[in-house]
Amino acid sequence: MTRTAERAAERTAERPGDRIFSALSRGSGIALLVIMAAIAVFLAIRAAIAISRDEGNFLTTFEWDANADPPVFGIAVLLFGTVVSSVIAMAIAVPVATGIALFISHYAPRRVAATFSYLVDLLAAVPSIIYGLWGALYLVPRMGGLYDWLDQFFGWTGIFAYDGTPARSLMTVGILLAIMILPIITSVTREVFRQTPKSNQEAALALGATRWEVIRMTVLPFSRSGIISASMLGLGRALGETMAVATVLSPSFLINASLLESGGATFAQNIASQFKEAGSMGRDALIASGLVLFLLTLLVNGAARLIIARRKEYSGTAA
Amino acid sequence: MSEQHLDTTERGTAVPLATLRPPRLPRWAPGALLVGSVAFAVVVGVVGRLHSHLQWGLIAAVVFVAATFGLAWRVEGRRHAVDRLASLLVWACFLVALLPLASLLYETVRRGVPHVDWYFLTHSMNGVLSWQAGGGIYHALLGTVEQVAIASVIAIPIGLLTAVYLVEYGRGRLAKAITFFVDVMTGIPSIVAGLFILSLWIMMLDFGYSGFAGAMALSILMMPIVVRSTEEMLKLVPAELREASLALGVPKWRTILRVVLPTAIGGIATGVMLALARIAGETAPIILLVFGTNMINGNVFEGAQSSLPLYVYEQWSFGTEAAYDRAWAAALVLIAFVMILNLAARAVARWKAPKASR
Amino acid sequence: MAKRIDVNGLTAYYGTHRAIEDITMHVEPGAVTAFIGPSGCGKSTFLRTLNRMHEVTPGGRVEGKVLLDNEDLYGPGVDPVSVRRTVGMVFQRPNPFPTMSIYDNVAAGLKLNGTRYKKSELDDIVEKNLRAANLWNEVKDRLARPGAGLSGGQQQRLCIARATAVEPDVLLMDEPCSALDPISTLAIEDLIDKLKTRYTIVIVTHNMQQAARVSDRTAFFNLAAIGQPGKLIEIDATQKIFRNPSVQATEDYISGRFG
Numbered sequence: 001m002t003r004t005a006e007r008a009a010e011r012t013a014e015r016p017g018d019r020i021f022s023a024l025s026r027g028s029g030i031a032l033l034v035i036m037a038a039i040a041v042f043l044a045i046r047a048a049i050a051i052s053r054d055e056g057n058f059l060t061t062f063e064w065d066a067n068a069d070p071p072v073f074g075i076a077v078l079l080f081g082t083v084v085s086s087v088i089a090m091a092i093a094v095p096v097a098t099g100i101a102l103f104i105s106h107y108a109p110r111r112v113a114a115t116f117s118y119l120v121d122l123l124a125a126v127p128s129i130i131y132g133l134w135g136a137l138y139l140v141p142r143m144g145g146l147y148d149w150l151d152q153f154f155g156w157t158g159i160f161a162y163d164g165t166p167a168r169s170l171m172t173v174g175i176l177l178a179i180m181i182l183p184i185i186t187s188v189t190r191e192v193f194r195q196t197p198k199s200n201q202e203a204a205l206a207l208g209a210t211r212w213e214v215i216r217m218t219v220l221p222f223s224r225s226g227i228i229s230a231s232m233l234g235l236g237r238a239l240g241e242t243m244a245v246a247t248v249l250s251p252s253f254l255i256n257a258s259l260l261e262s263g264g265a266t267f268a269q270n271i272a273s274q275f276k277e278a279g280s281m282g283r284d285a286l287i288a289s290g291l292v293l294f295l296l297t298l299l300v301n302g303a304a305r306l307i308i309a310r311r312k313e314y315s316g317t318a319a
Numbered sequence: 320m321s322e323q324h325l326d327t328t329e330r331g332t333a334v335p336l337a338t339l340r341p342p343r344l345p346r347w348a349p350g351a352l353l354v355g356s357v358a359f360a361v362v363v364g365v366v367g368r369l370h371s372h373l374q375w376g377l378i379a380a381v382v383f384v385a386a387t388f389g390l391a392w393r394v395e396g397r398r399h400a401v402d403r404l405a406s407l408l409v410w411a412c413f414l415v416a417l418l419p420l421a422s423l424l425y426e427t428v429r430r431g432v433p434h435v436d437w438y439f440l441t442h443s444m445n446g447v448l449s450w451q452a453g454g455g456i457y458h459a460l461l462g463t464v465e466q467v468a469i470a471s472v473i474a475i476p477i478g479l480l481t482a483v484y485l486v487e488y489g490r491g492r493l494a495k496a497i498t499f500f501v502d503v504m505t506g507i508p509s510i511v512a513g514l515f516i517l518s519l520w521i522m523m524l525d526f527g528y529s530g531f532a533g534a535m536a537l538s539i540l541m542m543p544i545v546v547r548s549t550e551e552m553l554k555l556v557p558a559e560l561r562e563a564s565l566a567l568g569v570p571k572w573r574t575i576l577r578v579v580l581p582t583a584i585g586g587i588a589t590g591v592m593l594a595l596a597r598i599a600g601e602t603a604p605i606i607l608l609v610f611g612t613n614m615i616n617g618n619v620f621e622g623a624q625s626s627l628p629l630y631v632y633e634q635w636s637f638g639t640e641a642a643y644d645r646a647w648a649a650a651l652v653l654i655a656f657v658m659i660l661n662l663a664a665r666a667v668a669r670w671k672a673p674k675a676s677r
Numbered sequence: 678m679a680k681r682i683d684v685n686g687l688t689a690y691y692g693t694h695r696a697i698e699d700i701t702m703h704v705e706p707g708a709v710t711a712f713i714g715p716s717g718c719g720k721s722t723f724l725r726t727l728n729r730m731h732e733v734t735p736g737g738r739v740e741g742k743v744l745l746d747n748e749d750l751y752g753p754g755v756d757p758v759s760v761r762r763t764v765g766m767v768f769q770r771p772n773p774f775p776t777m778s779i780y781d782n783v784a785a786g787l788k789l790n791g792t793r794y795k796k797s798e799l800d801d802i803v804e805k806n807l808r809a810a811n812l813w814n815e816v817k818d819r820l821a822r823p824g825a826g827l828s829g830g831q832q833q834r835l836c837i838a839r840a841t842a843v844e845p846d847v848l849l850m851d852e853p854c855s856a857l858d859p860i861s862t863l864a865i866e867d868l869i870d871k872l873k874t875r876y877t878i879v880i881v882t883h884n885m886q887q888a889a890r891v892s893d894r895t896a897f898f899n900l901a902a903i904g905q906p907g908k909l910i911e912i913d914a915t916q917k918i919f920r921n922p923s924v925q926a927t928e929d930y931i932s933g934r935f936g
Contacts, residue, residue: 339748339755339756339763340748
């Protein structure tokens with residue numbers, strides 16, 4: 001809006017219609033903030049009730065017997081499972097998504113790039129339960145061979161030990177999550193790559209840079225913060241994903257040294273799986289774990305948004 | 320010109336003069352290397368009795384990349400070798416990503432199509448045991464449509480008005496706070512939204528499970544998407560349009576309703592439809608709030624309902640062949656539902672786009 | 678080492694559209710050649726065919742020959758990357774790499790050479806080229822600061838230093854002053870005069886006074902109508918072109934009767 005429009009707006013601001021409309025729109029904005037605050041407050045209240053009755057240590061107990069009397073539960077296993085599966089997902093998805101984004105923006109013939117980026121956007125819309133169904137019924141039976149192989153060469157590390165049971169493990173969950181967050185990371189990264197000034201890329205070319213050198217000299221440094229924030233958006237998704245984990249993982253309240261063997265649990269999966277059997281105490285306990293998940297995603301997403309905002313300011317002043 | 324030579328006498332610095340024709344790999348080299356690598360992998364696979372063709376492919380890929388890189392390094396030098404390696408890896412990323420995604424769609428279609436028919440779409444699961452064939456998704460379809468509709472009724476007005484506030488009125492701290500929290504809200508896990516409604520609506524206010532409770536959680540997930548996309552669209556409306564209308568003495572609120580929103584309506588509709596597609600596939604809050612049932616319940620406000628994603632989850636958890644068939648079939652219907660919404664959204668965007676940009 | 682360019686029957690396309698048609702000319706080594714002509718006559722496109730930048734644009738393709746000291750840039754086995762290393766380019770808008778410091782901008786091309794430089798060698802090259810670009814005194818105290826913080830004219834001189842640092846044989850300049858104020862323009866023109874003893878310089882310009890001031894030879898391009906390919910009308914000593922051109926169209930253009 002320009003100055004003149006603002007002044008004109010001030011002149012008409014006295015009309016009742018204007019007052020009502022601006023109050024309505026302002027009210028909606030405030031309602032959004034209230035909802036955010038209410039989420040935090042209500043979860044915190046129930047969580048406080050649950051934690052005060054917890055006979056175990058909420059942070060370190062390796063158990064989830066919230067319906068027992070006295071209730072004993074802790075989030076150690078959930079935190080471990082959530083973080084480990086998300087880290088695996090990130091380790092796979094970030095480099096691959098960067099590669100795909102480069103493919104779309106700099107390598108693919110134009111038609112292929114257009115079709116493929118359209119496809120990527122469509123895939124971002126596939127519901128997570130369908131990834132879960134596919135993961136459980138298609139992916140899990142096919143991972144065994146790969147895990148046997150990993151066990152053969154890297155089994156001695158302990159992390160890659162595998163006993164041949166169905167591969168409903170944190171590793172499989174991580175791989176599935178990676179597939180699920182590929183589209184979102186790819187589409188954000190692709191946009192950032194496309195924004196790299198053409199003139200800089202041409203300058204690099206004119207200095208006698210190969211295609212990869214152009215990317216390394218201009219595209220990647222320009223896009224670094226964009227890649228980071230895209231990754232964190234993906235991480236936020238992975239941390240909070242429920243259904244794909246609930247269908248694939250064979251849950252257990254243990255921290256298993258091997259990532260390939262069944263077991264483990266995540267926040268979201270635990271809530272979905274335990275909910276139907278939970279009594280009122282059990283629900284409060286699940287809400288308490290949900291609050292931790294909420295704070296975790298808040299942290300990750302907030303950081304991602306701050307990075308994006310900073311980047312906007314930076315490129316704004318530079319231009 | 321054949322060799323690189325250092326020309327230090329004339330210019331005093333040691334910048335090597337490039338020749339225009341550095342040694343390059345012949346054009347047929349990559350093809351030959353690819354054939355060679357595949358042949359190598361086949362030999363290793365047969366001799367080493369590797370059963371998984373995935374392993375064959377992996378070996379071929381690794382050999383191909385390594386051979387190309389090594390050969391290019393020797394013939395063309397480091398820079399071109401690295402360039403070739405980067406190209407190969409980027410293409411590899413593309414192929415690696417394509418495999419699971421293609422497989423997901425293929426499996427869903429292959430296993431879903433045989434079981435989707437008119438009976439499946441028009442009957443519920445009432446009285447069908449998990450191991451029995453038959454039954455359908457009518458109750459789930461009905462639940463999804465009702466819940467999504469209610470969620471939109473809540474989320475769209477709030478989302479639209481918030482976006483209008485941010486673009487037309489918002490200044491200062493409140494607007495900044497709203498912008499930030501809308502972004503953060505986009506990242507709320509759906510199960511957390513479900514837990515919030517659970518603690519407020521069901522545990523504190525003591526209402527029962529209902530489609531409405533689920534719809535409230537879905538609306539929380541939908542709001543930020545609507546705000547974001549609407550905001551982007553409103554920002555594209557040129558300021559001259561607003562000024563022209565205001566200069567005619569039209570009040571601001573009428574300007575927004577009559578000039579600004581209609582100009583951006585195509586983009587807004589696209590954003591809303593994408594948001595609908597997103598929440599139609601949500602399962603987690605439905606588990607907590609709608610609970611699920613096998614019977615047809617058309618009343619969103621009273622009693623448990625079902626929904627398509629929840630149906631898929633339930634059928635999967637029964638673990639029988641008949642239930643798996645139903646799960647795939649329902650998954651196919653769900654994907655079709657979401658894809659149609661998506662394609663329609665893009666069609667609207669394309670149809671409206673040229674006018675907006677003019 | 679300044680090199681001579683001979684262009685033989687060059688036609689450049691964007692997809693199926695012909696941007697320039699059948700251009701034959703030669704560019705003298707160690708001199709400044711200016712390309713003038715109305716907008717859309719293809720002079721920038723032609724310039725970009727001289728270091729194979731034209732083919733970077735989607736659909737861009739070229740027929741004909743460009744000989745650099747008798748070696749065809751479009752011949753079989755010629756590596757476009759090496760061509761661009763030999764024929765440097767300065768663009769219309771100053772485009773220093775935004776994520777790099779002033780120092781790194783100048784050294785950017787050198788890092789691509791495949792040769793490893795000692796820190797002191799690199800320092801020398803950077804200083805020498807910044808001096809040659811008449812920029813050293815202005816930036817010597819802030820070499821580590823981003824290049825994007827300089828003024829437009831300084832940025833353009835930085836880009837010239839970046840281009841000369843890899844010691845090309847030819848320097849192409851695509852309207853290097855069109856985004857600059859008159860004082861910066863003067864600085865760049867002085868610089869061009871200073872550089873021409875060491876490089877073959879080709880400059881595209883919209884500004885006829887500039888062509889008259891800086892160039893030894895001038896080529897005039899024109900097109901029959903919008904959508905028609907651009908053609909070379911004539912090329913001759915700058916004095917001759919401006920005082921006594923052989924073609925009527927050139928005279929019309931220079932005297933301001935059209936364009």
